[in-house]
Amino acid sequence: MFKILCPAFTVFLLAGCVSSTVEEVRSGATGMRDTDNVVVLGRRHNNGYETEPDFVSCVGNSLASGRNRISVLPEREFVDTLFPWFEPRTAPIEIRDLPGLMSNKLVAERLQAAGVRYLVWLDGSTNTNDTSGSMTCAVSPTGGGCFGFVTWDRDSSYEASIWDLESMSNVGKISTDASGTSYMPAVIVPVPLIARVQSSACGGMANQLKAFLNAES
Amino acid sequence: MQYRVPSTTALPPGSDSRRASAFTGVLLLLSLTLAGCGTTAVQVTSGDFPAPVVDPMPLQLGVHFTDEFRGFRLEESVPQRGDWAIDIGVAQVNMLMAVLPGMFERVVEVDSIEPGQIPTSLHAVLVPEVKEMQFAIPFQTRSNFFEVWIRYEMRLLEPSGDVIASWPVTAYGKTRSLMLETAEAAIRDAAINALRDAGAFLAIGFPRQEELRPWLERELAAFDASPRGE
Numbered sequence: 001m002f003k004i005l006c007p008a009f010t011v012f013l014l015a016g017c018v019s020s021t022v023e024e025v026r027s028g029a030t031g032m033r034d035t036d037n038v039v040v041l042g043r044r045h046n047n048g049y050e051t052e053p054d055f056v057s058c059v060g061n062s063l064a065s066g067r068n069r070i071s072v073l074p075e076r077e078f079v080d081t082l083f084p085w086f087e088p089r090t091a092p093i094e095i096r097d098l099p100g101l102m103s104n105k106l107v108a109e110r111l112q113a114a115g116v117r118y119l120v121w122l123d124g125s126t127n128t129n130d131t132s133g134s135m136t137c138a139v140s141p142t143g144g145g146c147f148g149f150v151t152w153d154r155d156s157s158y159e160a161s162i163w164d165l166e167s168m169s170n171v172g173k174i175s176t177d178a179s180g181t182s183y184m185p186a187v188i189v190p191v192p193l194i195a196r197v198q199s200s201a202c203g204g205m206a207n208q209l210k211a212f213l214n215a216e217s
Numbered sequence: 218m219q220y221r222v223p224s225t226t227a228l229p230p231g232s233d234s235r236r237a238s239a240f241t242g243v244l245l246l247l248s249l250t251l252a253g254c255g256t257t258a259v260q261v262t263s264g265d266f267p268a269p270v271v272d273p274m275p276l277q278l279g280v281h282f283t284d285e286f287r288g289f290r291l292e293e294s295v296p297q298r299g300d301w302a303i304d305i306g307v308a309q310v311n312m313l314m315a316v317l318p319g320m321f322e323r324v325v326e327v328d329s330i331e332p333g334q335i336p337t338s339l340h341a342v343l344v345p346e347v348k349e350m351q352f353a354i355p356f357q358t359r360s361n362f363f364e365v366w367i368r369y370e371m372r373l374l375e376p377s378g379d380v381i382a383s384w385p386v387t388a389y390g391k392t393r394s395l396m397l398e399t400a401e402a403a404i405r406d407a408a409i410n411a412l413r414d415a416g417a418f419l420a421i422g423f424p425r426q427e428e429l430r431p432w433l434e435r436e437l438a439a440f441d442a443s444p445r446g447e
């Protein structure tokens with residue numbers, strides 16, 4: 001018991017605090033049949049940022065695991081299967097672009113063969129703000145160490161738009177915001193107290209998406 | 218027992234390995250110091266380019282890659298970040314040979330576009346050329362991204378060698394700067410993304426290209442009138 005609790009307690013102590021909120025707006029009915037698949041895609045057409053691939057895969061993996069798991073196609077496999085229609089410059093941006101794309105017989109056939117019912121577009125990013133403090137490290141023949149204190153804030157903000165390919169409509173949006181402060185005090189050895197902001201945003205988004213897509217409403 | 222100190226200073230046991238470690242350390246430090254002065258070479262040799270999901274046109278296309286195109290290399294010096302050399306020749310040939318066969322009924326490589334050298338069985342020959350390539354690293358843009366831009370000029374020739382049309386294809390690719398990824402790997406990924414972008418633009422844009430419309434309409438009408446097209 002001690003062997004389990006001790007590392008867990010250490011991890012708890014070493015983790016910074018994260019606050020997160022998740023909001024949902026539903027504009028259509030959803031529900032998953034056994035044959036339905038979901039694709040989680042990141043928006044990458046913006047100049048200043050792109051939705052991180054690791055966040056997209058985190059949400060996809062979380063949807064595909066645990067209770068009420070959903071069948072999710074990997075983003076890369078899907079984008080390759082539908083090349084060149086889901087590249088950053090060619091992917092449909094608005095739901096009104098979808099009927100035009102689906103009118104392409106080859107695209108519609110590929111989507112049907114893959115059993116894709118919902119496209120989940122993730123848009124957003126995680127940024128580091130307000131880094132402060134300093135740390136100095138030195139190495140000598142007799143040893144080395146660091147001294148100082150560094151702190152930084154991270155903010156995650158993501159929005160998921162859920163497109164139903166059957167009704168060709170946007171059935172809802174889920175947004176998640178998370179923020180947290182990480183600390184790294186160092187007296188000889190640096191001790192990082194990391195706030196897992198993106199991970200928290202991923203967990204919140206995936207849980208809400210799972211409930212949203214599985215709801216028979 | 219008397220212990221005599223030799224006239225030359227004797228080193229204690231293990232000192233050879235310490236001296237070797239110190240030498241290695243100095244070399245390492247020197248190499249780290251000089252790292253900024255070297256050339257960062259990026260070889261974009263492969264790249265997994267998928268075939269496009271488009272209706273293949275019932276045309277037979279030749280494609281001619283010049284030696285310059287096959288071996289295209291961008292060399293540029295970035296102040297405070299040393300010299301960079303990015304080879305995209307092999308990858309851009311791979312990209313076109315993945316994309317073009319999906320767009321046309323048949324695609325063959327043509328060694329020469331000299332008059333009389335182009336097989337008359339072909340409807341046209343495509344000659345791609347890199348007009349310009351640029352890249353940017355986070356140090357320059359103060360962003361988290363490595364970026365690559367490529368501007369191609371595509372020339373389409375009649376089997377006689379006459380130019381049907383030429384049009385630009387622009388491509389852009391970026392990749393996020395990651396903590397454990399080298400700059401070489403990041404530029405390679407950005408270049409592959411740019412090549413995918415070029416492939417996407419070419420596959421979707423070819424039938425819509427204004428300059429190609431008269432030729433394309435003529436060739437497709439001829440196909441429709443032929444026994445195969447009826």
